[in-house]
Amino acid sequence: MWVKCPQCGEILYHKDIAKNLKVCQKCNYHFRLTAQERLQFTLDEGSFKEFDRDLVANNPLAFPGYEEKLAAAREATGLMEAIVTGEGTIGGYPVVIGVLDSRFIMGSMGAAVGEKLARAAEAALAQRLPLLVFVASGGARMQEGVVSLMQMAKTAAALEALSQARVPYISVLTDPTTGGVAASFGMLGDVILAEPGALIGFTGPRVIEQTIRQKLPEGFQRAEFLLERGMLDMVVHRKQMRSVLVRLLRWYKS
Amino acid sequence: MPTYLDFERPLVELEEKIAELTSFSQEKGLDLSEEIAKLRQRAEELKREIFTHLTPWQKVQLARHPDRPTTLDYIRLLCEEFTELHGDRLYGDDPAVVGGIAWFAGRPVMVLGHQKGKDTRENMRRNFGMPHPEGFRKALRLMLQAEKFGRPVITFIDTPGAYCGIGAEERGQSVAIAQNLARMSFLRVPIIVVVIGEGGSGGALALAVGDRILMQEHAIFSVISPEGCASILWKDASRAKEAAEALKLTAQDLLALGLIDEVVPEPLGGAHRNREGAAEYLRGAILRHLEELEGIPPDELCRQRYAKYRRVGPTFYRGEREECDA
Numbered sequence: 001m002w003v004k005c006p007q008c009g010e011i012l013y014h015k016d017i018a019k020n021l022k023v024c025q026k027c028n029y030h031f032r033l034t035a036q037e038r039l040q041f042t043l044d045e046g047s048f049k050e051f052d053r054d055l056v057a058n059n060p061l062a063f064p065g066y067e068e069k070l071a072a073a074r075e076a077t078g079l080m081e082a083i084v085t086g087e088g089t090i091g092g093y094p095v096v097i098g099v100l101d102s103r104f105i106m107g108s109m110g111a112a113v114g115e116k117l118a119r120a121a122e123a124a125l126a127q128r129l130p131l132l133v134f135v136a137s138g139g140a141r142m143q144e145g146v147v148s149l150m151q152m153a154k155t156a157a158a159l160e161a162l163s164q165a166r167v168p169y170i171s172v173l174t175d176p177t178t179g180g181v182a183a184s185f186g187m188l189g190d191v192i193l194a195e196p197g198a199l200i201g202f203t204g205p206r207v208i209e210q211t212i213r214q215k216l217p218e219g220f221q222r223a224e225f226l227l228e229r230g231m232l233d234m235v236v237h238r239k240q241m242r243s244v245l246v247r248l249l250r251w252y253k254s
Numbered sequence: 255m256p257t258y259l260d261f262e263r264p265l266v267e268l269e270e271k272i273a274e275l276t277s278f279s280q281e282k283g284l285d286l287s288e289e290i291a292k293l294r295q296r297a298e299e300l301k302r303e304i305f306t307h308l309t310p311w312q313k314v315q316l317a318r319h320p321d322r323p324t325t326l327d328y329i330r331l332l333c334e335e336f337t338e339l340h341g342d343r344l345y346g347d348d349p350a351v352v353g354g355i356a357w358f359a360g361r362p363v364m365v366l367g368h369q370k371g372k373d374t375r376e377n378m379r380r381n382f383g384m385p386h387p388e389g390f391r392k393a394l395r396l397m398l399q400a401e402k403f404g405r406p407v408i409t410f411i412d413t414p415g416a417y418c419g420i421g422a423e424e425r426g427q428s429v430a431i432a433q434n435l436a437r438m439s440f441l442r443v444p445i446i447v448v449v450i451g452e453g454g455s456g457g458a459l460a461l462a463v464g465d466r467i468l469m470q471e472h473a474i475f476s477v478i479s480p481e482g483c484a485s486i487l488w489k490d491a492s493r494a495k496e497a498a499e500a501l502k503l504t505a506q507d508l509l510a511l512g513l514i515d516e517v518v519p520e521p522l523g524g525a526h527r528n529r530e531g532a533a534e535y536l537r538g539a540i541l542r543h544l545e546e547l548e549g550i551p552p553d554e555l556c557r558q559r560y561a562k563y564r565r566v567g568p569t570f571y572r573g574e575r576e577e578c579d580a
Contacts, residue, residue, distance in 0.1 A: 052571075054571045054572040055569055055570070055571055055572075056569065056570065056571070056572050057567060057568065057569045057570075058568065058570075060511065060567065060568070061500065061501070061502045061511075063500055064500055065487075080572065110567070111566070111567025111568065111569050112567075112569050114566075114567060115567065115569040118564065140455075140456075140477050140478075141477075142477055142478050142483055142486065142487075142501075144477075144567070145476065145477050145501050145502050145503065146475055146476065146477055146502070146503070146508055146511070146513050147511065147513065147566065147567045148477055148567075149455060149456070149459055149475075149476075149477040150459075150513060150563065150566040150567065151566070151567060152431075152432075152435055152456065152459055153435050153439060153459060153463045153563050153566075154563045154564060154566055154567070156432060156435035156436040156439055156463075157435070157436070157439035157440070157463075157559075157560055157563045157564070158564075159436060160436040160437070160439050160440050161440070161560065163436070164440065178428075179456070180455070180456050180477075182428035182432075183416075183427070183428035183431035183432050183435075183456045183460075184431075184432050184435055185432075186428065186432070187426075187428050187429045187432040187433075188432050188433070188436055201423050201427075201428065202416060202418070202422070202423060202427035202428040202431070202456070203416075203418035203422075203423065203427070207418055208418050208419065208420070208423070211418050211419065212418075212419055212420065216420070217420075220420070220423070221423060229424055229425075229426070230426075231426050231429055
């Protein structure tokens, strides 16, 4: 019932943070959201229609322990895969939407995530609706080997097709966005937004520290740092996210 | 100083003995040709024994062999008039990626690839073939130029991965890789990708989106290094051998999974023992694929490439056993 804010240590009552879109009232720490919460906070009530809910992949490499891991993730999240896709409206503007959930094997991308995202991009193209993706992922899913690596190329190709058709794509990078997901659909938005404090990068900070054998500077790979380096358009507080999206959708709608 | 892998040692010892005996017989004017011939035959047998039964981990070691031919070796062996072009026009020139214009089998082409060093000094300069964003952006610049002038692209893949460091992150490593993937997927000229050594994850893929993906017999391609995989899965990097098996990273495994188009043979004993022979096999394979692709109009070429990547990774609806159409 009581949650400790990982940033400021404040003890928070769960109902209070829920009312505050899961942002710490004291320090503005943005808690990670489930896909269900993200859809609820983003879309107009009752507007969501899900695509490909039951689309799954097999265990292409027969990787030891993978099926058990998938089963546990499904049990824990109530999702079949690490992404939910569909269509809905935001302030009345129709969009095709994808939301990753970091609870599901760290939001990693295997064949099913790649396929659902590519289908969402193709649906957006066919209907000429803007595509909006909330990213939360550690990267490619190791247990699917090169099958998962190739999903980077698959999703990038689907988004390039969308881009050539001049249909807008907005990506919102949330905590965490790294690896093969950052390096494919994460960083390909016409507009790239991020939530405050989100970890965003190619290599995770622990691996970098091990490689270069030095401590990383404070704030390295956080959303604000990427904004400063020119890698994103805006860092948007969760409370402002809907209104910023509406403003973008009004300008970019095809 | 040549380097030998553990499993090559019996062969190397035998080869040394042959060399010793040969020079001894010449010095002393003795006829030992019969003994030498016998040893040579034994060496051939041993080579066949070793190199036709390599484990995935041995392939990883071979793919990383310090004497294995590099991108520049193959460019020189396969092309005429290679002229290296430099820089990304944004920040710098990354020596971990090389590229330029050249002639291949009588036609102008753009060739590029990851470049490892031959020794410690060169490896320091080339960052062991691990590119910064500048390397990926240089590659993209050259590919867009190939498109502009209607020249096919040949890329050679040989990297442990994209570099993980502060500068690489600051200058947008993931942006650079993502943009390469997107632009390469619709480049309006043929792209032939040849994995010649290590195909390390996203840093490899950033030069490896194409119409044909070829892999040399002892090359590898993986989403993560076996060491990295082992340390994540079992918190123990020394179990890399097991991880190498689980990851299905050999050319043979990837062909069976339908993820690459062809395995290009290497001379018995590996490319590092006979680089000219290895290059000849590559020449044949690249030329054959290039000839297949050259007549295809750009729109159709892009359509086929899109379909190729769209198919990767079978998915189906829960409860159904058969795959659904991509």
